[in-house]
Structure formats: structure tokens, C-alpha cells
Amino acid sequence: MPEMDKSNDFFEENPCPNSLGDVSSLIEDFINLQSNSQNIAFVTSGGTLVPLEQNTVRFIDNFSAGNRGAASAEYFCKSGYSVIFLYRNYSLMPFTRRYEGPWTNLFERSNGSQEKPWIVKQEFQSTVFNALNELDTYTKHHRLIMIPYTTLTEYLWYLKAIAERLQIIASRALFYLAAAVSDFHIPPKELSEHKIQSGSGSNKLEVKMHPVPKFLRFLVDTWAPEASIISFKLETDPSILIDKARVALQRYNHQLVIANLLSTRKRSVAFVTSKTVEWLHLSDDDIVKKVEIEQYIVSRAISLHKERIQEFAKAP
């Protein structure tokens, strides 16, 4: 069966989220508010939830605090891009990610004031107030819009809808797919209606999961044919990382895979294209200065994007 049919099957079997219309309108408005030469980075971030029951008590999830996506969104903003940030609800957000603790830990008792008995702790004030300033400025000026999702199904519906809206800016769209998207799910017709029972206590539970259709193919071929598309490959086994990235590029024919290992992802990444593998490691000096690797990744992504825009401009 051709892959295209599988995409349609997926969207037929997994109904769209109620908010799809609202999200599509928000994105349309956001795109309309941009100038004619504005580049837009579409950044996805965080894990996807996959229910194991229709009345969901249990689910499968991916570890992802969302720092890579949130940090990258910041650097795109600062580099002049407008940013659509599709993120897992409650995962980290651009700018405000810099304060990661629970909100209860933000405050200390103030001296004296009856009216404002609690104030933001001295130690967090500049971090928190600067983050709020930046977030507020970029969102107010339509340079950043943030759309939350929770489940795999929501993620894929939003991905498709946003990609289709971005077709209007053609090659000026850059897809930066940092979300940790599940490779497996259970189709609704195979989902247990009720909470799976543990039985007598000696029974094993076998969960059979189906592969999620490879949406990168539909992005490249149909939903966003002129955009530049960058995907991420996270592995824990170093011996297969680069091969997996290469296979993805051959299979989907997009522009760049950023390959990284779970244990070293904050200081080393490989840029894998159809022809080259280029490792980037933070220097000791970078680490001392708390330079984030996302700054370099975004810079590389933007170069690649601008080259591809040029190619489209030159094309007859």
C-alpha cells in the first residue's frame, strides 16, 4: 500500500482534535501578519502521549522536557525569524524555560507589606522578569505563537494543518522538528475500551503497538514540498546513530538530520546531510561561558535554509 494511503487512513481512524479549526485560524492570522519577506521557523517540541485505553488511565510517553525545542525557538526569534512553536502542554517554553522550578518556589515573604505578602525571590528576579519581558515582546509583535498539544494524534493533525497553512510562504518556511514523536501507537479500533485489568496478579500484560505512518514523507512530498525540513534523531546506542540518520535522509529525502545521543545531547550533535556528516562539540570555553548548543544548531539551520531559498529563487 502506498504511504499516502496510510496517512489518510491514520487521519480517518484518529479523529481531529476539537480545537483544530481554532488552531488553523490562529496560524493563518499569524502568517498574514508577517511581512512579505519574513522567514518562519516551525519548531516542534516535547514528547507525545499515546493512550493505551479508550477511557485513558494508562499511556505511553517519551521523555522530553522540551529544552531543545524551547531554546531553539529563542535563537530563531533572536535571529530575525518568526516562530510557530508547537509544544507538548506543560513542557518548557521559550524564554520562560530559564526558570524551571515549581512556581511555589518562586516566592519569598516580603518584609512588611500586608498587601503583597509574597514577592519573587531576589535570586530569581532578573531571570524571571527578563524572560517575561522577552516572551511578551515577541508574542505581542507577532514574532512568536505557541500552540500546545498533548497526544500523538493532536500533534499529527496540527503538524499537517500548520504545514498546509505554511505553503503560502513556500521556501521561506523552515521545519525544525525537535519533538520526540512516538514511533508506535494503538489504533482506536484495537484500543481496550476500559482500563486494562491486572487480573489475578500472575498474568503478564502484552501490549501490541502498530508503527505510526512516517509523516516526514508526507511533509516532504505533499504538505510542504518547498520548505526546508530538518529532523532530529535521538538514540542511546552510539554504534547505530549515524546510520539511522542516513537511512532517514535516504528514505524521506529532506535536507538535514540532526543526530544526537541521549547522554551527550547537550554538548554534541552531528549534522547529517545526504553527502556529509559533521560533528559539532561544545568547547570547554563554551561550557564555561554556558553557551547552549542550540545557538550553533540554529545558526547552521538558518544557513542551510537561506541557501535553499536562494536555490528556489534561481530556479527557472
Place this chain on the structure above:
Amino acid sequence: MPEMDKSNDFFEENPCPNSLGDVSSLIEDFINLQSNSQNIAFVTSGGTLVPLEQNTVRFIDNFSAGNRGAASAEYFCKSGYSVIFLYRNYSLMPFTRRYEGPWTNLFERSNGSQEKPWIVKQEFQSTVFNALNELDTYTKHHRLIMIPYTTLTEYLWYLKAIAERLQIIASRALFYLAAAVSDFHIPPKELSEHKIQSGSGSNKLEVKMHPVPKFLRFLVDTWAPEASIISFKLETDPSILIDKARVALQRYNHQLVIANLLSTRKRSVAFVTSKTVEWLHLSDDDIVKKVEIEQYIVSRAISLHKERIQEFAKAP
């Protein structure tokens, strides 16, 4: 194989968290600071994370924001109990649960002040400041201690350690087990070392999970023989709810199961004992007045606990 051996097997196969010693000391100190007649409620809250890989990228989890546990902990505090609150990291906490949004939404720009450009929004001030006051007061006076966990393994190690520390107060301990604990896990020796591969795209993934030993049995028989023990049963299928609660009581011989359905859990619960089933529904008036069902549940739990303390006091 007797169940006891399975508990030992579990703790041998799943090594203790690094912080077990620290947590045990904190709990010991907390118990030592109580007066001789102080009752303590040990409230567990939130879901448990079960890794699917050793280098964990994927995991299974239970839906639970932790509101039942956090709300109940409040009512125990207000009823004079001291509370040990074992909660899933980032789930709701007593008092501060009343503000549930992201911290970024707490603030608005202040007028004029350069030094404090952002202040807590007027609409949230009383909620947030009262919550911080109460949390601060109860914790400072050693009436509330909060211990976070993330994984199933951490949860079970802490449960055992805290139960053992509570033996010193014998029947004055009340176990209120509201956490949504996974019935299944994958033993470390069967865990894939690396991220499970999705393969060519057409392969299914089969996850085989083992039942988690029934820890309620060890609590009742060995770890906390004189304490009062209340467990929760959450189902989505109304036709099996009460039977499941009864089976649990017969199997573990503890004092009370609070049975509830996912869809109606905020307004209806059943108190199931070895002899009775008693439904409690919030009245329309309760709902208008925003009375929380946890207030009634805690009140019922405390009556049961006090009766059992009396029984132990009368025993020869």
C-alpha cells in the same frame, strides 16, 4: 511462591534510589518532632512512571494530576493530622494546587515600577498568597512534609521505608493510598538496554509487562500491621467497580477501599468495607458551593481511623 518472597525479589531486582537514606532521615526527624498523641496521615498521590528501556526514552505512565491526594492532604492538615505527602514530582501539591496554570500566566506588567516590572495578577493574588501562607505555616510547624518520587521503583522503596518508620506510632498512623500505581512493569533484566527500534516501518512492537507484586499485602501483614490502611480503586467500567473493591479487601484484609469511576470521581465515591458499600454523592448544593468531595472522604477516613485506634487501646 509466597507473596513475601516476591517483595524481596522486587527490591533485589530494582535497586533503591540514591536518596532513600536522606528521605528516611527526613521522615524519622519529622516523626520525632510530633507530640506523643499526634496522628499522622501518610498520603500518596500522583501516577508512577515505568521505564520501557534502561536508557529510558519511552515509558508507561498513569493519568493523574494528583488533585485527590493534594486536596485530601489539606483536609487532613485542617483536621489536626500531621501529613506525610508522597507525591509524583510536578503533580499537584496541597494548598498551591489551587493555582494550576503555568507560572508564566501568574504575572502581569506593573504600572511604573522599574524594579518590579511584573507582579502577580490581581485576579490570582488572594489564591496564590493564601496558598503560600498555608503551605508555609504547615511545613514550618512540622505538620506537613512532602517527598517527591518519579518512578514506580522509587515509589515502592519510599512506601516501604516510610511505613517502617511509622511503625513507632503504631495505630496512630493512617495510610491513605491515593497514588495511581502501575499494576505492570518490566523487570530490569528484561529491559532493552537501548531505545527500542521502530525498524522498517511495518513491524509491530510487542511490550511484555509483568505484574507488580501486590504491595498492599506487605503493608497490611508486615510493614504497617497496626496502622489503618485505606486504598483507592479507580475503574472506567461501572459494572466491575464494586466487585474489584471487594476482591481487594478480601485479598489484603485492610480497612477500607474508596472506589470511584474516572468520569465521576469528583462527585461520587463508594466506601467499601468488608461488610458494607456506602455511596457518597455531592449534592447540587455542594456543587454550587464548590465543596470538594475530598472533605467528606477525609472526614470518613478519620472516623474509621479513630475507631480503630480505640479498638487497639481497648485490646488486652
